[in-house]
Amino acid sequence: MRKVLLIIAALFILTEFVNSQDKFTSIINNQSPKLTSPLMTPEVLWSFGRITEFSVSPDGNSVVYAVRYFNIQLNKGQTDFYIMNSDGSNKKRLTESSEGKFGIKWRPDGKKLGFVSVRSGTAQLWEMNPDGTEMKQISDIPEGINDFRYSPDMSKIFYLAEVKIDKNVQDIYPDLTKANGRIINDLMYRHWDEWEDGSYGHIFVTNYGTSVKKGIDINEGEAWDTPMKPFGGTEQINWSPDSKKIVYSTKKMTGKQYALSTNSDIYVYDIAGKQTVNISEGMQGYDFAPVFSPDSKMIAWTSMERDGYESDKTRLFTVNLDTKEKTYCTKNLDQSADALEWTKDGKSIYFISGIRATEEIFRYDIADGKITRVTDGIHNYLEVKEAGSNLIATRQSMSKPTEIYSVNPQSGEAKEISFVNKDLLAQLKIADVKKRMIKTTDNKDMLAWVIYPPDFDPNKKYPALLFCEGGPQSTVDQFWSYRWNMQIMAANGYIVIAPNRRGVPSFGMEWLEQISGDYGGQNMQDYLSAIDDLAAEPYVNKDKLGAVGASYGGFSVYWLAGNHNKRFKAFIAHDGMFNLESQYLETEEMWFVNWDLGGPFWDKENKTAQKSYATSPHKFVQNWDTPILIVHGEKDYRIAYTQAMQAFNAAILLGVPAQMLLFPDENHWVLSPQDGILWQRTYFNWLDKWLK
Numbered sequence: 001m002r003k004v005l006l007i008i009a010a011l012f013i014l015t016e017f018v019n020s021q022d023k024f025t026s027i028i029n030n031q032s033p034k035l036t037s038p039l040m041t042p043e044v045l046w047s048f049g050r051i052t053e054f055s056v057s058p059d060g061n062s063v064v065y066a067v068r069y070f071n072i073q074l075n076k077g078q079t080d081f082y083i084m085n086s087d088g089s090n091k092k093r094l095t096e097s098s099e100g101k102f103g104i105k106w107r108p109d110g111k112k113l114g115f116v117s118v119r120s121g122t123a124q125l126w127e128m129n130p131d132g133t134e135m136k137q138i139s140d141i142p143e144g145i146n147d148f149r150y151s152p153d154m155s156k157i158f159y160l161a162e163v164k165i166d167k168n169v170q171d172i173y174p175d176l177t178k179a180n181g182r183i184i185n186d187l188m189y190r191h192w193d194e195w196e197d198g199s200y201g202h203i204f205v206t207n208y209g210t211s212v213k214k215g216i217d218i219n220e221g222e223a224w225d226t227p228m229k230p231f232g233g234t235e236q237i238n239w240s241p242d243s244k245k246i247v248y249s250t251k252k253m254t255g256k257q258y259a260l261s262t263n264s265d266i267y268v269y270d271i272a273g274k275q276t277v278n279i280s281e282g283m284q285g286y287d288f289a290p291v292f293s294p295d296s297k298m299i300a301w302t303s304m305e306r307d308g309y310e311s312d313k314t315r316l317f318t319v320n321l322d323t324k325e326k327t328y329c330t331k332n333l334d335q336s337a338d339a340l341e342w343t344k345d346g347k348s349i350y351f352i353s354g355i356r357a358t359e360e361i362f363r364y365d366i367a368d369g370k371i372t373r374v375t376d377g378i379h380n381y382l383e384v385k386e387a388g389s390n391l392i393a394t395r396q397s398m399s400k401p402t403e404i405y406s407v408n409p410q411s412g413e414a415k416e417i418s419f420v421n422k423d424l425l426a427q428l429k430i431a432d433v434k435k436r437m438i439k440t441t442d443n444k445d446m447l448a449w450v451i452y453p454p455d456f457d458p459n460k461k462y463p464a465l466l467f468c469e470g471g472p473q474s475t476v477d478q479f480w481s482y483r484w485n486m487q488i489m490a491a492n493g494y495i496v497i498a499p500n501r502r503g504v505p506s507f508g509m510e511w512l513e514q515i516s517g518d519y520g521g522q523n524m525q526d527y528l529s530a531i532d533d534l535a536a537e538p539y540v541n542k543d544k545l546g547a548v549g550a551s552y553g554g555f556s557v558y559w560l561a562g563n564h565n566k567r568f569k570a571f572i573a574h575d576g577m578f579n580l581e582s583q584y585l586e587t588e589e590m591w592f593v594n595w596d597l598g599g600p601f602w603d604k605e606n607k608t609a610q611k612s613y614a615t616s617p618h619k620f621v622q623n624w625d626t627p628i629l630i631v632h633g634e635k636d637y638r639i640a641y642t643q644a645m646q647a648f649n650a651a652i653l654l655g656v657p658a659q660m661l662l663f664p665d666e667n668h669w670v671l672s673p674q675d676g677i678l679w680q681r682t683y684f685n686w687l688d689k690w691l692k
Helices: 002-022 023-027 255-260 422-426 484-493 509-513 523-535 552-563 580-586 590-597 609-612 617-623 641-654 675-690
Strands: 050-056 060-070 075-085 100-106 113-119 120-129 147-151 156-163 199-207 237-239 245-250 265-270 275-278 287-292 298-303 315-320 326-327 338-341 348-355 358-365 372-375 378-386 390-397 400-407 414-416 433-439 445-451 462-468 495-499 538-549 570-574 628-633 658-663
Touching: 002 462, 050 100, 050 378, 050 390, 050 400, 060 100, 075 100, 100 147, 113 147, 147 237, 156 237, 199 245, 199 414, 237 287, 245 287, 245 358, 245 570, 255 590, 265 298, 287 338, 298 338, 315 348, 338 378, 358 570, 378 400, 433 523, 445 523, 462 523, 462 552, 462 675, 484 495, 523 552, 538 552, 538 675, 552 617, 570 675, 580 590, 580 609, 580 641, 590 609, 617 628, 617 641, 628 641, 628 675, 641 658, 658 675
Parallel strands: 358 378, 462 495, 462 538, 538 570, 570 628, 628 658
Antiparallel strands: 050 060, 060 075, 100 113, 113 120, 147 156, 156 199, 237 245, 245 265, 265 275, 287 298, 298 315, 315 326, 338 348, 348 358, 358 372, 378 390, 390 400, 400 414, 433 445, 445 495
């Protein structure tokens, strides 16, 4: 019977695959594929259009945005640009080309759209009219550019480019032209998914006109990156509205110091004087994403207080450039502030903040320091911009991928205006997502999300999954994921419980910080409380429970595998830490393990560190008795794939049913279409084998 079901499932998957690929051209022309089933599949998940960026016109009347679609057969994506009125009317596709392109933004006069296009292997600045006509290459910079921004007066642009500073083997030994070794003298020789190659991101300033040439390197000779790696972009760099200054964030450290510290700073570069001033000197944690006020007299930025703590509260700060007075704007707000946006009148700053497992829009008023919550609901806002009397923002949830909304700043009422995935969503049965409050072992109230299968019948019994969040300081909020997607888990017949265990943001700093130095402690009890609470329901088959997770969630699965007391019948761990002692010396960002684990394992006098290493999952592997699937990317340098090898080898040697899926070309995530579908198929094959 199982073989028959597998054959039927395989035929269904193949049908969906062919349908989705035959309809790829129609998808990118805003025509969704016609599905043969209303249930989410991996192929359908990879058919959604992904809004990657948007920009509001200077007059607030139009929005240009980028949407990326993927072709599974070709195993690649294509990004194109679209435009609409700020009320969502008059949508138009502006580009229909396979060239790589990104960074769409309005020219300050609103007459042109600028973007970066990769053609003939080089990325350059291109422009076109707002209707998509008269597309033209503007820059001619030999090494190409990574991104750019116009100065507000349109006299200049800054662009980002890589500059080679450090010597490689061929520079040292020119006769060894085929040598492929790396000579390493210090730490941070690799980061996230890249080996350091001696090149650094720098900011260049050049005159803007019909032909843009190579500019002045304002970071000349500096062996550090602007924007900061691995995830920084132009949000870390901004022009002053008077076009006289550039403000940016960077961490001016190298090697061991860089690996141990999170202390970045905010720098202001004067165009005329060619001088740079550090305006956050003495502030010890991350300082990043600075933005000028409309009158160029103030700068707002986000700041973390403590050096080495990458998940500290993100604080909103401002500085008056004349008086040098700094203001901690969110001192009385026990939550973080991100994605800053000044109002056009300079009287307020909008920001995004997590509160009780959702991400909402807030406003800070400069005059009296008042903070107002603008939106409220079961969703995540990602970015917000002002557009006339309204706001334009991107939003997602566990039930819906990212779309663009118009938001009333007084009432918080939001109206969807992009509708990129409307037709595809209309064909699917969307699972219900509900809040559930759970009592923890120390009598705290913990919020969890429960996701029920489509057409849920409370008179039936369902297998259930405990979702273990990564981070570890990462909220289980209303995220939409193309890997850990709650809708596809529910569509496959599983009830999912996703608890906001100890250590996640948006529930106050006490709740967040409990986890540091206590990886195998209270938060693991929170997980067990969550699955026990759900398993008590009559519609849950308590003999068919699984636990799944990635990163810290993978660590959690490894830990639970040795401490679950027969609760679970299947485990899946992706990119997880298995052996904390080897993890300490295999990772690259040393500040992370120093803060969260308490320090090195050889420091026997450090009680916090010794407590952490005593609860390492590999110390409990002798208790493993439950089938486990182990997944890892070989380009994951934060948690090396050798962690997966250790766990898999241990399981096999212990006689525990195990399978390992390694991705040679993936990092801490799974980003290519076919690898993503392979991930989903392997994931559900494993769960179905042991839980159905």
